Amino acid sequence: MNLPPHEVSRLARAVLDRVGTVVVGKRDSLELVLAGILAGGHVLLEDLPGLGKTLTARTMAQALGIEFRRLQFTPDLLPADVTGSFLYDQRTHDFTFRPGPVFTNLLLADEINRTPPKTQAALLEAMQEKQVSVEGTTYRLAAPFHVLATANPIEHEGTYPLPEAQLDRFMLRVSFGYPSAEEELDVLNRRMVRHREEAVVEPVVDAATLLAMQESIEYVAVEESISRYVVELVGATRSDTRVLVGASPRGSLALLLLARARAVLAGRDYVVPEDVKGVAVAALSHRITLRPEMWLRRVDPETVVREVVESVPTPASGALPTYGYPTEEVPVGEARQWQ
Structure with a gap:
């Protein structure tokens, strides 16, 4: 089904409102998380303990009506604990595959930086290819599939x-x-009203609707000046003298996709420069590596990206894309009729 942008925006805001009844005062961050999901990507929640990272992932899955699993990453976790493994079945006298926690719609990889690189790498194929290979056999992951990983930035x-x-x-x-202070007081009051520790919210959409919402993102129009603006922003991270390694073309794609999702959240079917600016720090700051001396000067990647956004000229085109949503289903590769 084809959902128009105003309907996707209505559903997305209903999801945010529902999650906001549990996760208090973090609307901007929740919008970024939902934008990442609508854009079909994975989200890294990096913050101090006790600030609602795990709660956000669980509540978001409940509001989206999709299957949720939580995997606690520890130093002794093995790759098979993530992907699954073959077990001997005494009844059939054969080995059968037992799927791991990665076979779900939304996987919370809790404290992903506490497990060795070998186990971290077990997620790479799943995150990029949406599949898992075990003992030479490939298993596809059901859509939608997203990873929300948490990490503590100060504990080493x-x-x-x-x-x-x-x-x-x-x-x-x-x-x-x-x-x-007011938001924290609201958290305490809601806990007392709830009379229990765990908070549960009713789903707003389901997996099929979420897939339709993600499909609608693909029809959000991007004027060429906006695309050039995205390329210039990413290119500026590579030429900055404080940066050792700049963002890759995957960063350009992430910035573009997130900008399209943000446009839909605003009820538009076209991207404006403010959409790009609004997601630039979240999309690019973890993709750049600063020169070693920058850490001594207390310069962080977020500061660099913000200054890059301020320095790169914003496109001033007044032209709006004339694209709309397809009026009928057509085979892949054929022209679509727009309205």
């Missing part, structure tokens, strides 16, 4: 930092930060 003892190759698989990185 007993951790294994994610390599750049795996960081690049995450479409965006989101932080929540501490709540204000």
Whole structure:
């Protein structure tokens, strides 16, 4: 089914409202997480303990009406604990495949930086190819499939930092930060009203509707000036003197896809420069590597990306794309009729 942008926007805001009844005062961060899901990507939630990362993942899965599994990453976790393995069945006298936790719609990889690189790499194929290979056999993962991983940015003892190759698989990185005093008081009041620890929300959509919402993102129009703006932003991260390794073309794609999702959240079927600016830090900051001396100067990647966004000229075109949504289903490769 083809969902128009205003309907996708209505459903997305209903999801955010439902999640917001549990995760208090983090609307901007929740919009980024949902934009990453609508864009078909994976999200890295990097923040201090106790700020709602796990709660966000579980509540978002409940509001989206999709299957959810949580996997606690530990130093002794094996790749087979993630992907699954073959077990001997005494009744059939044969080996049968037992799927691991990765076979779900939304996988919470909790504290992903606490497991060795070999186990971290077990997620690479699943995240990029949406499949798992075990003992020479490939198993497809059912759509939708998304990974929400959490990491503690300040605790380094007993951790294994994610390599750049795996960081690049995450479409965006989101932080929540501490709540204000009023927001924290609201959290306490809601806990007392709830009379229990666990918060449960009713689903707003289901897996089929989520897939339709993701499909609608593909029809969001992007004017050429916006595409050039995306390329210039990413290119500026490579030429910045403070940066050792800039963002890759995958960063350009992530920035474009997230901008399209943000446009739909706003009820539009076309992207404006503000959409790109609004997701630039989340999409690019984890994809650049600063020169070693920058850490001594207390320069972080987020600051670099913000300054790049301020320095690159914003396109000033007044032309709006004339694209719309297809009026009928057509085979792949043929021209679509737009309205």
